[in-house]
Amino acid sequence: MPAHAHRSQTVKVKDVAREAGVAVGTVSRVLNDHPAVTKELRERVEKAMAHLGYEVDVTAQSMRAGRSRLVACAIRDFDIPRFALFIKEAEAVLREAGYTLLLASTTNRPDVEIALLRAFRRRRVDGVMMTLSDEQHRDVRAALSEATMPVLLIDRDRIEALDRVTADHREGARLATSHLLGLGHRRIAMLVGDLKAFPSRSRLEGFRAAYAAAGIAPDPRLLRDDVLSSEDAYRATSSLMSLAEPPTALFVAAMDMLGGCLRALRTMGLAVGDGISVVAGSDSDLAELYWPPITAIAWDLAAMGRHAATMLLERMRGDEIERGRGLTVPTELIIRGSSRPFAN
Amino acid sequence: MPAHAHRSQTVKVKDVAREAGVAVGTVSRVLNDHPAVTKELRERVEKAMAHLGYEVDVTAQSMRAGRSRLVACAIRDFDIPRFALFIKEAEAVLREAGYTLLLASTTNRPDVEIALLRAFRRRRVDGVMMTLSDEQHRDVRAALSEATMPVLLIDRDRIEALDRVTADHREGARLATSHLLGLGHRRIAMLVGDLKAFPSRSRLEGFRAAYAAAGIAPDPRLLRDDVLSSEDAYRATSSLMSLAEPPTALFVAAMDMLGGCLRALRTMGLAVGDGISVVAGSDSDLAELYWPPITAIAWDLAAMGRHAATMLLERMRGDEIERGRGLTVPTELIIRGSSRPFAN
DNA sequence: GACTCTTGATGAACCGGTTCATTGACTCAA
DNA sequence: TTGAGTCAATGAACCGGTTCATCAAGAGTC
Incomplete structure (x- = not known):
């Protein structure tokens, strides 16, 4: 495509039509691959378009269409x-x-x-x-x-x-919670986002379903919702670990909140895996490469x-x-x- | 805004004009906050717009403008x-x-x-x-x-x-390299992206400037460019650490490649800080929370x-x-x- | 009262394409 | 030879706004 040439002002269908010696409607047909155009005319129009450096105006197309x-x-x-x-x-x-x-x-x-x-x-x-x-x-x-x-x-x-x-956040959360319950944890804290939105609601459902299946009731004081930022996760973790009876496992179910949680544990001098287990609600390089590596829920x-x-x-x-x-x-x-x- | 009403088809300026008993040009003026409209007419037009649930068509505006x-x-x-x-x-x-x-x-x-x-x-x-x-x-x-x-x-x-x-990637890389040189490292490997693009070129410049300032020449065999994905970083790290004379420090200068590098070190059973120092070209939760935490270049x-x-x-x-x-x-x-x- | 200025409102033309009713040429059958 | 039927090409109308030359009304001047 040469595209050089007469970039005087903008080239329009009318100009292409004149150059090719056809009607504007024909140029439009060529542009839209309409079948009722003879090969010969199509070529003439295409040559004219290339010669003039024509470019359709999408706005004008949208206008009509x-x-x-x-x-x-x-x-x-x-x-x-x-x-x-x-x-x-x-x-x-x-x-x-x-x-x-x-x-x-x-x-x-x-x-x-x-x-x-x-x-x-x-x-x-x-x-x-x-x-x-x-x-x-x-x-x-x-x-x-x-x-x-x-x-x-x-x-x-x-x-x-x-x-x-x-x-399938519900199932992810159910798996994570069952996993922790199966390891003998009973005081599992859950950090979750805004319960007005689907993912957090589903995760909470999964969490409760796992508890229900085990025939146990979760401690409502260990639930923290509205965890929307890493700073929220930091604060939630700090407050949870400061409880008289702190949780033995943290399920950081909101997306991308793991950093804040780990930062809080580090600040408090607590080591993951040693006394406190952690499961992340979404996988990441951080979860994979932290030591110990963090159990996580993953999806595509x-x-x-x-x-x-x-x-x-x-x-x-x-x-x-x-x-x-x-x-x-x-x-x-x-x-x-x-x-x-x-x-x- | 009621917005209910006559959503028969789409409402146009013409409809608003008729409803308000003014010309289309006047409606357009109201839409564009043109000063030459009396308060009274403006209000009549606005009332008509609200009543009909009128919404301008941005495509049409773009068309003309x-x-x-x-x-x-x-x-x-x-x-x-x-x-x-x-x-x-x-x-x-x-x-x-x-x-x-x-x-x-x-x-x-x-x-x-x-x-x-x-x-x-x-x-x-x-x-x-x-x-x-x-x-x-x-x-x-x-x-x-x-x-x-x-x-x-x-x-x-x-x-x-x-x-x-x-x-200022050049300065970031210079600082990082000087830092490592100051710690006594002489065999610093650098992982960098595509040298056809500015950030990687600048980082390499900074790296070389630091070496030059120290009056030393870097070993060209320790440079790996074209590191564009975490997998690339994994491979580059693996190959570097398998050299007969491996580097004593890794400068992972490309953005967001730290994960691949750390994964490779872990696979090879090498511990960061113990024999091999690591500096990351961009900061992240991973860099901050890894153990030991990773020295990193940061910018806003x-x-x-x-x-x-x-x-x-x-x-x-x-x-x-x-x-x-x-x-x-x-x-x-x-x-x-x-x-x-x-x-x- | 005649004339000039100012200001607000009007509506036809325009932006750059697409669409479709119409035309003209050509083929085929009777 | 005439009529019906195909098919390619034409170009005016249209999409929904904005703009600007034009006009009407009212204010101000002499």
Whole structure:
């Protein structure tokens, strides 16, 4: 492609049409691979486009077509290291299909979520994948039902007929808790995020299910919810380990909170595995390489990203598919040295 | 805002104008806060908009205005945990200014970089911030000079008149190397990324400057470049430590490669600090919480993101500013237990 | 009272593509 | 030879805003 040439101002279909000696409609047909164009004309038009360095204006296309080939992704906070994998894979799938990714952070606030949905609609975004701070929030639900484009929920509870991809947090948490109970621990503390959102609720369910299966009741004083940052995890761990009867095991179930927990233990002079067992709710280099290595729950965020993008593409294509599909990726427990038998 | 009402089809300026009993031009003026509208008419129009649930079509606005209020960010790979901080802060600044962020991954390939620049132009993107796989690549430079919108380089070398934000990798690497040399190490291995890109080149410069200042020559056999993934770092570390004369210190200068290095050492049964010192090129939870904690170079990626967005906004505003501005955030060396005096 | 200025409102043209009713050429059958 | 049927190409209307030349009304001046 030479692309050099007459970059005087911007070249438009009209210019290409004149250069090729055809009508604008024909140029448009060539651009859109319409079958009813003779090979000869097609070549003439393509030559003219190359010669003039023509580039379609996507805005103008969107204008007429009513769709933008944009897909928006709005999540709580980009700054969750492993979540980048989700976005990376989703972007790759979408780009492959000719879509461009719009990114926005909801900062976990309902009003921002609503404002973003509105902004996306104003941009004629073709599809949205997002998290929600609170699936029950009335105004958010209203905004979702007013959305004119398909919305796919990322790791959130079922809402009406929206598609969703989730990880099996319930099972992950159940496995982790059973594992600790099986090692003889009875005082297991759980650090979990915002219970208004699906992952934390599921994890708590799994935790309780494991206790129930063992016929024991967990000590409610050992539950810390609303652990949303590493600093929160630091504070929660410090306060838990300062209890008169501290826990013998810590289940740091919120994503990416392990650092704060370990920092607190180190500050207090406590060694993981020696008296206090630790299980992390998500795997990481830190979990793998810490000494002792930290038992962790793992799941495939890359697959989640791919599935999310693929499901959304299908929905945008308008295929006749049942509404409200859900896809759950499995979680597994990777047992390492940080979870040891309880020795009293 | 009721927003209920006549959501028959989409409401347009024309409908609002009819409802308010004014001309479409007046509605447009109200939308754009044009001063020449009487308070009374403004209120009537606003009431009509609220009543009809009107929402402007950004595509149509872009069409006429020639600008999209989109800013694109294209980086090598989202999957660099700390880089999320950059994007997060940049997005916040841009959104505040009324822009939406487009995200794409270049996968570090020149052809993708060129294709993305073209795609951004087609979308009338107002500004771009991006990394480059190779600042010297002819076709990429040609594509950049053909770009019609301002482009800001993220952590890359000066190219013609483009703005840039960088971290002072040279100084960080110099500090790290001096530190190790000062501890008596003479055989320091360096793991670094692609030398075609600025950060790796700068780090190597800093490394060599420190050696030069000490009046010593580094052993070229201890340099490993093209370390781009954690697996690369694993292999490089393994091969280095298998040398007949292995290094006494490892400087893992590439970003986010520490995990692979530590994994290799663990596999080989080598303990950090005991015989082999380690310095990481970027800080992380892993570096801080590993035992012994890893000496690391740190810089403020959040500030880089904010500065990048701010500089790009200024440029897009068309302010009369000198071309080719550069902003460098400082790096510092956080000395921890992984770097110890060389004992022969 | 005539004239000039100022200010607010109007609506047709425009941004750059796509779509579709219409046209013209050509083939084939009766 | 005529009529029906295909198929490629045409170009005006359209998508939904913004802009700007034009106009009307009211204020101010002499």
